Amino acid sequence: MNISLDGKVVAIAGATGGLGPTVAQVFARAGAALSLVDRDAAKLDALVASLGAPPERHHRATVDLLDPEQTRAWAGQIQQRYGRVDVVLHLVGGYRGGQKIAEFPGEDWALLKQLLIETTWNVMRAFVEPLKASRGRFILVSSPQSQKPAHVNAAYAACKAASETLTLALADEFKGSGATANIILVNAILTPQMRAEKPDADYSKFTSAEDIAGAMLYLCSDAAANMNGQRLSLFGAR
Numbered sequence: 001m002n003i004s005l006d007g008k009v010v011a012i013a014g015a016t017g018g019l020g021p022t023v024a025q026v027f028a029r030a031g032a033a034l035s036l037v038d039r040d041a042a043k044l045d046a047l048v049a050s051l052g053a054p055p056e057r058h059h060r061a062t063v064d065l066l067d068p069e070q071t072r073a074w075a076g077q078i079q080q081r082y083g084r085v086d087v088v089l090h091l092v093g094g095y096r097g098g099q100k101i102a103e104f105p106g107e108d109w110a111l112l113k114q115l116l117i118e119t120t121w122n123v124m125r126a127f128v129e130p131l132k133a134s135r136g137r138f139i140l141v142s143s144p145q146s147q148k149p150a151h152v153n154a155a156y157a158a159c160k161a162a163s164e165t166l167t168l169a170l171a172d173e174f175k176g177s178g179a180t181a182n183i184i185l186v187n188a189i190l191t192p193q194m195r196a197e198k199p200d201a202d203y204s205k206f207t208s209a210e211d212i213a214g215a216m217l218y219l220c221s222d223a224a225a226n227m228n229g230q231r232l233s234l235f236g237a238r
């Protein structure tokens with residue numbers, strides 16, 4: 001499917017992480033203007049340089065998405081520059097786990113709640129009205145652990161489940177507006193960097209960053225206009 005996002009404005013939260021650069025490239029190639037946010041200015045500069053897009057087609061900002069004021073200010077900057085926001089891709093992540101429940105460190109529980117729940121809450125509150133106005137799209141990437149948790153992933157799974165619940169509630173608020181909010185589920189993400197660093201590793205249970213970006217493009221297309229509050233699973237074939 002050839003999907004054009006010419007004239008659309010796409011905000012990417014957590015743009016320089018594992019998944020972000022591939023998604024930014026795919027959306028830039030589809031013709032969208034991008035607003036890229038992360039914490040590290042140097043990584044954002046490198047990402048923008050790698051896109052090779054004309055300056056009017058990208059905006060970057062270092063924003064702490066744990067700070068509601070900074071997050072709202074980011075949404076305001078995009079409105080000021082482009083007058084609209086059509087897509088918000090929430091890519092902030094982080095993982096801690098591998099211990100039994102009683103052994104899981106308190107500071108990791110606090111960290112996961114911040115990374116996975118609070119950033120989602122702040123981003124969706126900042127963008128809910130602009131997305132309603134543009135009949136836009138909100139997309140979260142989550143894990144099947146949220147519905148079928150292993151005990152060693154209790155904290156991660158609970159925080160991912162909470163971020164999914166927020167996304168489903170957003171989808172409920174979007175009903176009738178033409179905007180949608182959906183969730184993409186993957187076990188693990190295979191990035192170009194991982195492929196380059198360990199080409200012989202077994203990635204059979206992973207989902208490639210390119211496939212995730214393709215599913216996101218689909219969710220942004222007219223063909224997905226009626227898809228709201230759904231989970232799209234990109235795993236299970238192997």
Ligand SMILES: NC(=O)c1ccc[n+]([C@@H]2O[C@H](COP(=O)([O-])OP(=O)(O)OC[C@H]3O[C@@H](n4cnc5c(N)ncnc54)[C@H](OP(=O)(O)O)[C@@H]3O)[C@@H](O)[C@H]2O)c1
Binds near residue numbers: 019
């Ligand atoms: N990776 C996987 O295998 C996997 C599996 C299932 C679901 N997911 C989900 O898929 C999405 C993308 O995953 P990913 O691996 O690309 O995520 P990631 O690399 O862990 O995080 C993406 C980016 O978010 C940034 N970030 C963290 N806290 C922030 C804050 N307060 N303000 C601004 N930026 C912040 C990170 O910066 P720092 O580097 O400075 O922390 C990082 O650059 C996430 O939602 C993740 O939960 C991932």
